[in-house]
Amino acid sequence: MGTDWNRVAVNAESRRSIYGMLTLVFREEPSEALINELRGPRLSGAFSEIDLELGDSFYNDPVSTVADQLALEFSHLFIGPGPHISPHESIFTEVDGGSGELWGTKTVEVKKFIETTGLGYASRFTGLPDHISVELEFMEKLTEWEAEKWMEMDRISAEYCLSIQRMFLQQHLLTWIPKFCNAVITQAATPFYREMAELTINFLELEQQSL
Amino acid sequence: MKKLNRRDFMKLTAGSGCAFAAGLGYSQSAFAGSLKLQAGGKDFSPTTGKERQAIPTACWQCVTRDSMIGYVEDGRLVKLEGHPDSIRTLGKLCAKGQAGINQVYFPDRILHPMKRAGKRGEHKWKRISWDEALDLIVSKLKPLRDAGTPELFMYQYGRHKASQGATMYDFMQAYGTGTIGNHTSVCEAAKWVGQESLWGGMYDNWDYDNTDYVVIFGSNQFETHTNHIPTSQRLIRAKVDRGVPLYVFDVRLTNTAAKADQWIPIKVGHDGLVMLAMCNVIMNEKLYRKDHFKFMRVSEDYKASVDEKIAAVKKNVANYTPEFAEKHSGVPADTIRKIARGFAKAKSACLVTYRGTVMHYHGADQERAAMLLSAITNNLDRPGGRVMGVGAGWKHPSSPKAKVHKSLDVKDGFPGEAAYPTHHVSHQVLPMIKDGNAGRPKVYWWSCYNPGFINGDNNELQSILKDESIMPFLITSTIVYDESSQYADLILPDVTYLERWDWEDMVSANQIAEFYIRQPLVKPLGESRCQGDVWPELAKRMGFELAYSSKEDFVRQSCEMTPGVREAGGFEYMKKHGVWHDPKAKPNYGFYETKVDVSGDGVILDEKTGVYWNWKKAGVNSEAEAKSQGYLGTKGAKKAYVAQNIDGTAYLAYPPNTKFVKAGYLDFYSDNFADKGFPAFPAYTPIPEHQKMADDELNLTTYKVAVHTHSRTAHCKWLTEIKHDNPGWINTKTAEARGIKNGDKIKVYNDMGEITTTAYVTEGIIPGVIAISHHLGRKHSGVYGSGQNSPIPGGAAADPDVKNIWWKKHGTHPNTIIPNSSDPISGTQRWMDTVVRVAKV
Amino acid sequence: MSDNNTPDINRRKFLSGVGTAAVGAAALATPRVSLEAAQSKAPRWAMVMDLRRCIGCRACTVACKSENNVSLGRFRAVIQEKTMGTFPNTKKEFLPLMCNHCEGNEKDGVPPCVKICPEYPGKRAKFKTADGKTIRYRTGATYKRPDGMILIDKEKCIGCGKCLDACPYGVRSFDPFVKAGGDPTKQAADKCDLCAHRVDNGVEPSCVNTCQGRARIFGDLNDPNSEVSKLVKEHNLAKADNVLLAEEGTNPHVFYIDPDNILKSLYTKRKKGKLDHFVDQIP
Incomplete structure (x- = not known):
């Protein structure tokens, strides 16, 4: 049975685009351009098909107002000052002997994992190596590479990449991001982060089932 | 939203693909380089071996600033220890220093503008x-x-x-x-002002390695001090290894008082009086040493002979008999006599003061009494005595100054x-x-x-x-x-201080300057x-x-500019070793005895004061103008000070270097003080608020414990775990009179307001006082510092150790009922003069 | 100051490559422990606490927390303090406590925590002495190494908690972050291990390293020239008055220099089933 190279490549590329979008959502405060894209016709249609409700004001308020509100919410949820939901794996994972502090055992594990694949951290990147958006971006990079390999009809490399994705998902993303997202769901004041957190959980579940 | 299925997924990706691919990218990708995956090789196994580095740096939890070594593993700071090569700290680090790691990694740290x-x-x-x-x-x-x-x-x-x-x-x-x-x-401003009025400079150190006798007033050296680790280890060593007597006057039985030969409870604000009474004993019993008198000025007369000075000191302290002091301070006259004799007869002796002594009305004058006691026993800047602190003198680059x-x-x-x-x-x-x-x-x-x-x-x-x-x-x-x-x-x-560069210069305990640096142990977080x-x-x-x-760059330039450090290898040497001192340096004592050449151009002798000064540096137009105004009458004179003529010899003596225009003598008679209506000679001045106290009123004093700074450590979990509540220390009798039992909830109140805490009823505090430590009662300071009081509901509880917080109390803050009120001499905040009432709630 | 006994930073780096997690920050600190000692015997590690020198500063308590990442709510090392007497003749004393690394009673040489451990005696293990000889000993979840250290093997621990109760000094607790390897539904027991990861690399324990009063002296009792041996001899410490709860027959190896009889007047024993005597607090 021949492989539909294009189909598997598209599948990887699709997964890549979702990882990419979620990276954008959790990396920093959404820009006006991103908000415009999210409420543009193609995505809003897809969102309503899956009952992902971002609320009327997200769609109707001036984009600068929405950006301002989301920036506040982003700070409130993920940065502080004061108690917040620190979006780092080491905070969310209890490790023997470690107490879930910033730059914990898990941070180092993630960093080493990523560095073993040949990627390094950009010098101007000021976040921690196990920030949620870093882990999502890493998956984005892996799926991109996987898609390329399928297109090159290099099954061995593509499947090898898939095995690494599985490993990273199981060892890292799946161990904490659902927990983190559930915390966001309870704390978020606007629908945007609540729904995005739910989408993230759902997507990771799907990943778990299909990989 | 509903659960995603395959079909939804494809729809979503079409859309999100746009969002992602619409040229938005990330303003900042986390990554550099590209994936290098090699299929078919050995199994993918991220490395697990740890990389460990030892980096010399310096603490900053408190002003002592100990040199230390930071141990970093894979980019995470894992441990701090004292720097074994430091001549200041001898490789030791205190509880706060050990908890420095908490400063970097506490869950509520602010990481973004x-x-x-x-x-x-x-x-x-x-x-x-x-x-x-x-x-x-x-x-x-x-x-x-x-x-x-x-x-x-x-x-x-x-x-x-x-x-x-x-x-x-x-x-x-x-x-x-x-x-x-x-x-x-x-x-402690009053302490420095008192010292500056006398020996011109400030910051006293105590030569514990050589001393034979130690008397401490209002200073808790074994728990907290501006030079804690260098001094306290030397003091306990002197005590145990050499049997040096140690007497501690304090309102409270501190850890320092606990290790002393005797804790001498003293009423709030009477340290200076007891020191003057000790002077009284020493003068009357002729136990003084003549050596230092020639450097002292004790009356208006600049030219008094040593015998005249001795007589004048005797006269000035005549009223402060041990009995008089006992009446006001509560310290038995016999105790004062015993310690005065011991202090004077010891080969060398240290007189130590700190906040308990000086944070009062006329606090600066209390410090002058401490200097007097040291001077008449010849224990100023002598081996084993109260010495002038020696720190590193760094050179550093300077930028052009603004025009305006x-x-x-x-x-x-x-x-x-x-x-x-x-x-x-x-x-x-x-x-x-x-x-x-x-x-x-x-x-x-x-x-x-x-x-x-x-x-x-x-x-x-x-x-x-x-x-x-x-x-x-x-x-x-x-x-x-x-x-x-x-x-x-x-x-x-x-x-945090563990993520930055500095050169450091804190005073040594052994009178040899140590140059040391702080360098980042880890990349700044966020x-x-x-x-x-x-x-x-x-x-x-x-x-x-x-x-x-x-x-x-500033630190690098400073290392290349500073003599000694430069020759040792400059910045690269300091990065590698962290500390440097001149191996040939001798401990610095007796600077006042330096003989000075006064033959220089422009140097003239001021007849009235006996000061040699260089009129060319005094901002006057001519020698004649300088002479007619005189040293004391010339505004810029203190910059022009050269030496003091004492019995025909030009000594460096004690030059002025602050706002005090003075001759080269230790000004125990101070025109500066007299001119402003303060006692010219160290005196006992009752604290006004304490003179009109009602019978049921108490003195409120505050203090620090060994595991906290004033305000910068509450978020350090290992410290707050040990000290998170600050009950009011109250004497058993004082408590009984108010129907208060140990552990009772009490309120402490005055015109300013009211705070509540629990009573720690103890025999370890003088009656008539309530003492409350001053670092707790935080409203904010992260979850460890303030518990549930934070205004923003959220998820700091995501730190697993937060779940292990077992303490419910977060203490109270006494400053809310202490007014801002200054010592009229020095402007020091009068922490220890507050009057309160205490009642069971 | 830089005498020959204090190696420079560089020399201290020699261990940086060794770098298992267990070595801890430790390895690079000043080695003050002579490990060459005892020729064909194992060392017998012991601690002397010179109570004259303890100033209650808590540097040891926090250094231990940091070295071993001890979770909140429990300690491996604490100071007990007590105010005694009547004003103005009031005294305050300090008493540092830790695991006593007991030798066990004279009959079988097995301390109570080891004896009670359901996993003891387990397989035999080998201990290598400095001169290369091998000493065989019995392992367990709690066991005594031939050098006298009482250690916990968290992989073997079943979290039953019997050792927590059996220790008369109450120095053990459950580590909320480490699961018992033998029964992952439970937490592993934890306590002072004399910083074995440091000592095994020639470095003194963290609490000793930071003690500004030099009240903690660590070393090998089997080496007659060690400071601990000399102190034990000089102060005649090998008697009941200088250890905690001698009557328990545990033969503790933490000795106190105690001219003021602080042990008798100050030591607050554990209450049965409780561990709150082992929580360090400043009043």
């Missing part, structure tokens, strides 16, 4: 980039500078020392503002409040700004400082910050959200940035250049 979004105090914040933050600051500061009003930018710091202070001052001078506040008046340089007069207290505020009156800065008569800054920036917590009447100070009509723009650099930063308009994420890196950037944006491009 934050701009206020709601009203002040509403706790609404928006993250902004450093670029935006710097632009915002420049938009406030540049117009002030351009308009010729740089003084309307005020900067106030809590802990800035060495290169942290030097870079800040350098920037401020280049910018043009002299409106720079500090925090010394809440610390001005200050607002808000640093030295209200008019008439303090006669000699040589260390400023920091606790009155915000009240003066509110008052407005001396002007108000338009921009107020505070750093490593929490004015709304650490000063007296701290709630009122918070309300001054909160009121936007008083100061329109507030900036703070901090690592933690606290009682003051909650009202800022812009919060800058500061680095977007935190060292202020020494911010100054050059701000300068550039305002159109001027500094002499250094970063804090690291």
